[in-house]
Amino acid sequence: xxxxxxxxxxxxxxxxxxxxxxxxxxxxxxxxxxxxxxxxxxxxxxxxxxxxxxxxxxxxxxxxxxxxxxxxxxxxxxxxxxxxxxxxxxxxxxxxxxxxxxxxxxxxxxxxxxxxxxxxxxxxxxxxxxxxxxxxxxxxxxxxxxxxxxxxxxxxxxxxxxxxxxxxxxxxxxxxxxxxxxxxxxxxxxxxxxxxxxxxxxxxxxxxxxxxxxxxxxxxxxxxxxxxxxxxxxxxxxxxxxxxxxxxxxxxxxxxxxxxxxxxxxxxxxxxxxxxxxxxxxxxxxxxxxxxxxxxxxxxxxxxxxxxxxxxxxxxxxxxxxxxxxxxxxxxxxxxxxxxxxxxxxxxxxxxxxxxxxxxxxxxxxxxxxxxxxxxxxxxxxxxxxxxxxxxxxxxxxxxxxxxxxxxxxxxxxxxxxxxxxxxxxxxxxxxxxxxxxxxxxxxxxxxxxxxxxxxxxxxxxxxxxxxxxxxxxxxxxxxxxxxxx
Numbered sequence: 001x002x003x004x005x006x007x008x009x010x011x012x013x014x015x016x017x018x019x020x021x022x023x024x025x026x027x028x029x030x031x032x033x034x035x036x037x038x039x040x041x042x043x044x045x046x047x048x049x050x051x052x053x054x055x056x057x058x059x060x061x062x063x064x065x066x067x068x069x070x071x072x073x074x075x076x077x078x079x080x081x082x083x084x085x086x087x088x089x090x091x092x093x094x095x096x097x098x099x100x101x102x103x104x105x106x107x108x109x110x111x112x113x114x115x116x117x118x119x120x121x122x123x124x125x126x127x128x129x130x131x132x133x134x135x136x137x138x139x140x141x142x143x144x145x146x147x148x149x150x151x152x153x154x155x156x157x158x159x160x161x162x163x164x165x166x167x168x169x170x171x172x173x174x175x176x177x178x179x180x181x182x183x184x185x186x187x188x189x190x191x192x193x194x195x196x197x198x199x200x201x202x203x204x205x206x207x208x209x210x211x212x213x214x215x216x217x218x219x220x221x222x223x224x225x226x227x228x229x230x231x232x233x234x235x236x237x238x239x240x241x242x243x244x245x246x247x248x249x250x251x252x253x254x255x256x257x258x259x260x261x262x263x264x265x266x267x268x269x270x271x272x273x274x275x276x277x278x279x280x281x282x283x284x285x286x287x288x289x290x291x292x293x294x295x296x297x298x299x300x301x302x303x304x305x306x307x308x309x310x311x312x313x314x315x316x317x318x319x320x321x322x323x324x325x326x327x328x329x330x331x332x333x334x335x336x337x338x339x340x341x342x343x344x345x346x347x348x349x350x351x352x353x354x355x356x357x358x359x360x361x362x363x364x365x366x367x368x369x370x371x372x373x374x375x376x377x378x379x380x381x382x383x384x385x386x387x388x389x390x391x392x393x394x395x396x397x398x399x400x401x402x403x404x405x406x407x408x409x410x411x412x413x414x415x416x417x418x419x420x421x422x423x424x425x426x427x428x429x430x431x432x433x434x435x436x437x438x439x440x441x442x443x444x445x446x447x448x449x450x451x452x453x454x455x456x457x458x459x460x461x462x463x464x465x466x467x468x469x470x471x472x473x474x475x476x477x478x479x480x481x482x483x484x485x486x
Contacts, residue, residue, distance in 0.1 A: 012317055016313045031298050053234055058198065059144070064230060078091060084175065086174065112139070113166075114171070134164070135164075149238065150238040152211070152213055152235050153167060153233045161180070198275040200214065201217065203252060236252070246283070254277070256278035343403065361411065361451070362450065363410070364473075365448055366447050367447060383440050391432050426484060
């Protein structure tokens, strides 16, 4: 027996899956858009940071190109020492005070160092005299170095071979060999050729930590004479740190010398005002990290997707259960061959039926049904039973009810306000069955019945009415058949 369901099991399992996949696709699209927005935000942040750095190096360059001895800011004394053949100089005090204004302007911490050959420590040397005219600008390096955390160091490399750097960490790591060859390095010539532009180089390792840095350099001119070189070192890792916003990493590469890595996406050429360079910003896509990040950041959305699937499956299973329950309930109340009610279904109906003035219950029985089975076979016998059920259904009203309660026995229930009309209705059913019987059996067949009619006031239970109608059926059978007894 095939169970009746509203939805197939395949539909119950696959339809929620399709819905969940659609929601999952929307979640994935939302994550994709979110990642792109975050990349855009990070690109904007990095570009703004580098633009700010370019303004800082330009401002320092302006100061150095127009420097003069200042009586406004005065470094009273410097420490100096010789180390590994180099002269190192740094402020005696950790505080720079405004001359004559120490009560009005607060002291400011400074951190810088000057490094050069031995002549730098000789007050009578040209180098010492030269640096004395520039040292008033050294605190500027210290002040500007502290503007942003990603500024690693700011250097001034003079044409005479000495270096002024803030903080002093980088200067302490300078060797005589490095200082002697610094002007021979490619960046020096490239920077000198870009007189009015910032030269961007890197990323490259920076001593002594070997951390990667991006460098912005500008030449310092006085008139037409090259005085030296300014350099601002930017922490590559810090400026590109997204603080967990993105699964992949950001990168910057000088595409004038190197190619983008194979996993690079969203490449953006860096355009900095007043800067010369061919650097490109990019996002490094890592599928495994993106999937992990997706599950972390979209965990609540994924939980909703799972809930939608489970909930929809449960709802569809519930609907199927209700349909199956109704089907089995209907099956328990109906005869499977004819579709008419069975005894249980008829009793359940009569318990809630609204009766008129008269109630009629008839019991019909096919005459000589055993001989039909014997002569024509049980298949024809089943056809005869189905035919009787069909004719009963066609010839009763909507308010009437018919049931099959035995092999060839049928019960008809009618109610009305006129007893004669109820008798006429039962007779109409009996005559219709007999008149069409030849359609299913050669020479046709007849049917007998007993009908019990009572008033509403004397209404009796089904068993009592059935017994009375069955007794009248017996009378019809024993007095010639093919008739109704009222």
